[in-house]
Amino acid sequence: MLKQRIITALLLLAVLLPALFYPSPLPFTLVMLVVISAAGWEWGRLNGCSAGMSVFLGVEALALCLLSWWLGLPARDLPLLWLLAGAAWVLAAAWLLRAGVSGWPRVPRGLRLVGGLLALWVAWLAAVQARMQGINFLLSILVLVWVADVFAYFAGRAFGLRFTRGKLAPAISPGKSWEGVWGGMLGVLILALAWVWGDAHWQATVPSLYTALAARGWWLLLLAAVFLCTMSVAGDLVESLIKRSAGAKDSSQLLPGHGGVLDRVDALLPVLPVALMLHTLST
Numbered sequence: 001m002l003k004q005r006i007i008t009a010l011l012l013l014a015v016l017l018p019a020l021f022y023p024s025p026l027p028f029t030l031v032m033l034v035v036i037s038a039a040g041w042e043w044g045r046l047n048g049c050s051a052g053m054s055v056f057l058g059v060e061a062l063a064l065c066l067l068s069w070w071l072g073l074p075a076r077d078l079p080l081l082w083l084l085a086g087a088a089w090v091l092a093a094a095w096l097l098r099a100g101v102s103g104w105p106r107v108p109r110g111l112r113l114v115g116g117l118l119a120l121w122v123a124w125l126a127a128v129q130a131r132m133q134g135i136n137f138l139l140s141i142l143v144l145v146w147v148a149d150v151f152a153y154f155a156g157r158a159f160g161l162r163f164t165r166g167k168l169a170p171a172i173s174p175g176k177s178w179e180g181v182w183g184g185m186l187g188v189l190i191l192a193l194a195w196v197w198g199d200a201h202w203q204a205t206v207p208s209l210y211t212a213l214a215a216r217g218w219w220l221l222l223l224a225a226v227f228l229c230t231m232s233v234a235g236d237l238v239e240s241l242i243k244r245s246a247g248a249k250d251s252s253q254l255l256p257g258h259g260g261v262l263d264r265v266d267a268l269l270p271v272l273p274v275a276l277m278l279h280t281l282s283t
Contacts, residue, residue: 005257012255020139025131029069036124037062038261042251043116046242046262047109057117064121074128079280085122086277089270093234096241100171104245119269126272134206140195141209141275144225145267147191148184148232152176155183168233173240176233185229192225209275216282224278231274232267239266 019027040061044054068074092115096103104112130138159179161167168176192210199211207215214221239262243251250259258264 008255008257020131021135025128028131029074029128032124032127033062033065035261035265036065036120038252038254039120039265040117042254042260042262043113043120046246046248046251047112047116048246049113057113061117061120064117065124068121068125069128073125074132077280078125078129078276081122082126082273082277082280085126085273089119089231089234089274093231093238093270096238097169097172097234101241101244104242123265123269123272126276127268129276130272136199136204136206136208137212139208141272142268144188144191144209144228144275145232145271147187148229149236149267151187152180152184152233155186156180159183169237169240172237172244176237181229181233184233185226188225188229189222192221196221209279212279213282220282224282227278228271228275231270235267235270238270239263 015031019031022028037058039058041054041058043061044057049057099106127138130141156175156177156179159177161177162179164178166178167174168178168181195208195210196214198204199208204211210221210225213224239251243249251262252260254260255264
């Protein structure tokens, strides 16, 4: 299993990194189209759709992104969209996590399918627009999620249940602890401060998200970093809730050793639009 995970990870990096660092945003945009299409297909499967309907949802996700691209939305200022998307994610995540696993089936199926497609579309649009702003800007968002996950894992392993009696969400994801969340937040705060220093030291031509926020005040940077880490955890928990409701361990087996596409991008789905919302509000 470990060998399979490593091979899959190396293949994914071999595709993602050249697309991310290519001078033009085009390769990254195309890679994200594939990612969102696959995620749309997985979304249908998790919601009990037939094989044909699941494929249709993947095509619909692709069509939404292509239409947005054709309309030039990634190159436009979209402050209202980011505000609405960010607010929707906060409210929806709060309600779903409060309702628990049993609450998900009570949501009308049509609303679930449409909501999932919109979440995927908004994430694609946010990722592409962030890449158009600059590699440094997009990378600062992506790395935040990875750092939050890594620090949470090791903090949870080292200090889990040492300072608190209860798990974070035992009915949804029994392996997660509050100590892991705090460790993730600490890692993100360190990352944000280090990135601002790095931007200044190397005189970055395109500022990172952290530098843009710090320009409005260090208090805003610290609050935003904690908020984004919280949304990263929320995205992970929401997908775990949906998988548990569907009786699925992974969203699919598209990525051997890693599960499905949604398993890899669940935390990014809320973080990307929320990051652009914070950036819009700070400018």
